Amino acid sequence: xxxxxxxxxxxxxxxxxxxxxxxxxxxxxxxxxxxxxxxxxxxxxxxxxxxxxxxxxxxxxxxxxxxxxxxxxxxxxxxxxxxxxxxxxxxxxxxxxxxxxxxxxxxxxxxxxxxxxxxxxxxxxxxxxxxxxxxxxxxxxxxxxxxxxxxxxxxxxxxxxxxxxxxxxxxxxxxxxxxxxxxxxxxxxxxxxxxxxxxxxxxxxxxxxxxxxxxxxxxxxxxxxxxxxxxxxxxxxxxxxxxxxxxxxxxxxxxxxxxxxxxxxxxxxxxxxxxxxxxxxxxxxxxxxxxxxxxxxxxxxxxxxxxxxxxxxxxxxxxxxxxxxxxxxxxxxxxx
Numbered sequence: 569x570x571x572x573x574x575x576x577x578x579x580x581x582x583x584x585x586x587x588x589x590x591x592x593x594x595x596x597x598x599x600x601x602x603x604x605x606x607x608x609x610x611x612x613x614x615x616x617x618x619x620x621x622x623x624x625x626x627x628x629x630x631x632x633x634x635x636x637x638x639x640x641x642x643x644x645x646x647x648x649x650x651x652x653x654x655x656x657x658x659x660x661x662x663x664x665x666x667x668x669x670x671x672x673x674x675x676x677x678x679x680x681x682x683x684x685x686x687x688x689x690x691x692x693x694x695x696x697x698x699x700x701x702x703x704x705x706x707x708x709x710x711x712x713x714x715x716x717x718x719x720x721x722x723x724x725x726x727x728x729x730x731x732x733x734x735x736x737x738x739x740x741x742x743x744x745x746x747x748x749x750x751x752x753x754x755x756x757x758x759x760x761x762x763x764x765x766x767x768x769x770x771x772x773x774x775x776x777x778x779x780x781x782x783x784x785x786x787x788x789x790x791x792x793x794x795x796x797x798x799x800x801x802x803x804x805x806x807x808x809x810x811x812x813x814x815x816x817x818x819x820x821x822x823x824x825x826x827x828x829x830x831x832x833x834x835x836x837x838x839x840x841x842x843x844x845x846x847x848x849x850x851x852x853x854x855x856x857x858x859x860x861x862x863x864x865x866x867x868x869x870x871x872x873x874x875x876x877x878x879x880x881x882x883x884x885x886x887x888x889x890x891x892x893x894x895x896x897x898x899x900x901x902x903x904x
Contacts, residue, residue, distance in 0.1 A: 601719035601886060605698075610690035614702060614718070620682045621706040624675075629825045632707030633771025634675035639704040640764070640881065641669060642697070644754060645732045647885025649725035650696035652733070653679060653898040659727075660901075666733030671814070672774070676899075679703065683898050696898035697722035701882045708874075711770055713827030716875035719882060723892035726901050740777045740842040744851045747844055754884045756877070762848055762859040763877040766870055768819040768841070769831035775806065776813030778842050783809050794850040796838040803841075817841070829871075832864035 606613045624631045642652040645663060652669070653676065656662040663669060664676075679699055686694045698720045709715035736754075738747045751761045781792035782804050791800055799821065806817045818824035819841050820831050831845075840846030848856040863870035893902055 601721045601883065601888070603717045603719055605720035606690075606694060610686065610693045612689060613686065613694055613698075613720075614706075616685050616689060617682055617699065617702040618706040618710070620678065620685055621703055622710055624678045624681075625707075625710060630770075630772050631675055631678060632711045632827075633767070633819075634673070635678060635700075635707045636704040636767050637771070638673060638675055638679065639700040640767070641673060641733070641737055642700055643881050643884045644736050644738070644750070646725065646729050647754075647887070648697050648701065648722055648882055649885075649887050649892060650700060650722075650895065650898060651725040651728045653696055653700075654725070654728045654901070655899045657900065657904060661728060661730040663728045663730050663733040666730050666737070668737040668739065669733060679898055687896065692894055692896060695722050695724045695892075695894050697724055697886065699898070704878065708767075708827050708878075711825065711827040713769075714871035714875045716878060719879060721886070721888055723887040723889075724895040724898075724901075725887060725892050738844065740773075740844045741780060742844060744844075744847040744854055744856065747847075754881075756880060756884075758855045759859055759873055760877040760880055762856050762863065763870065763873040764881065765845060765848060766829070766831050766863065766874055768845055769823070769827055769829070770825055771819050772816040772824075773819055773841055774813060775811065775815045775817070778803070779807050779809075779813065781843055782807060792843065792846070794838055794840075794846050799839045819845075829863055829867035832860050832870065835860050836864055 621632070621635065638652060639648070642648055642650060645651060652663045652673070654660050654662055656665065664673065679696065682699050682703060683696060686699070701718050701720070701722065705716060705718050736750060738750045742750070748758065748761060751757070756764075781795055782800065783791060785792040802821075803817065807815060820834060821839060822830045822834060834840060835846060835849035838846065838850070840849065848854070849860045851857070863873070896902055
């Protein structure tokens with residue numbers, strides 16, 4: 569009988585299958601973020617970021633909300649890859665100039681300060697995408713909110729997607745159905761939507777983002793009927809009909825600079841500032857209503873869900889392994 573070659577024996581196929589499994593496991597491990605990613609290469613990364621955010625908060629009480637918003641607006645466009653931070657160049661149309669970001673996103677100088685500090689401590693190691701994730705966590709925990717273990721290992725994009733920023737980032741006037749769809753498109757569910765909306769427990773918004781609710785809601789010629797009438801009168805004073813669209817007001821009228829669960833109590837009292845906020849509670853039959861009620865009654869439940877949802881958002885399509893690069897200047901790709 570002719571000898572069986574190894575390549576046609578069942579052992580060969582078992583061997584091949586084992587190799588393929590190892591390759592897949594290695595690929596998954598490579599693509600997975602890790603809490604200890606910088607443990608040996610930049611062990612003080614979290615402290616350096618936290619100190620810089622704390623310093624920024626001393627002179628600018630709204631910077632925490634601004635920094636978490638950068639992470640959010642970055643992750644919803646091509647994943648958490650710091651594409652938002654790139655300036656215009658001959659080959660890049662900056663996401664900073666997309667409608668949701670222009671004359672609105674801020675805190676880029678703080679990101680640059682953090683990057684400078686990290687380049688001094690561990691040159692060429694920490695990505696700008698990871699800086700955004702770490703700064704978001706510091707902003708929340710330093711403002712009285714939860715802390716969580718930030719998973720790390722993201723790399724920075726080589727390009728931006730201005731068109732994507734115009735279509736993918738949820739808008740205050742999108743309506744709950746559209747916003748839910750935008751969250752779903754990046755793998756986030758209704759609990760993530762309500763929890764992450766709770767970041768509006770601190771920070772400010774410009775009149776132009778909610779003035780449609782104050783005077784002529786959806787072409788009715790009347791204010792949004794879901795607005796508490798006392799709150800409506802206050803907002804009309806802050807944002808008169810033909811006043812400046814860039815005037816700021818607190819997203820949370822009760823504790824404007826503290827990270828707490830009052831945002832959800834506000835929604836129950838019809839005191840959500842943005843249409844996208846109030847619709848979480850006032851949309852009849854929506855899955856979000858019971859989640860709002862749960863978070864309003866338990867700050868612990870909100871904090872736990874918020875931390876998990878931030879981790880979920882931070883996991884959106886990161887560049888890992890040898891994809892992308894570690895930018896030395898967050899505003900531009902290396903060598904440009």
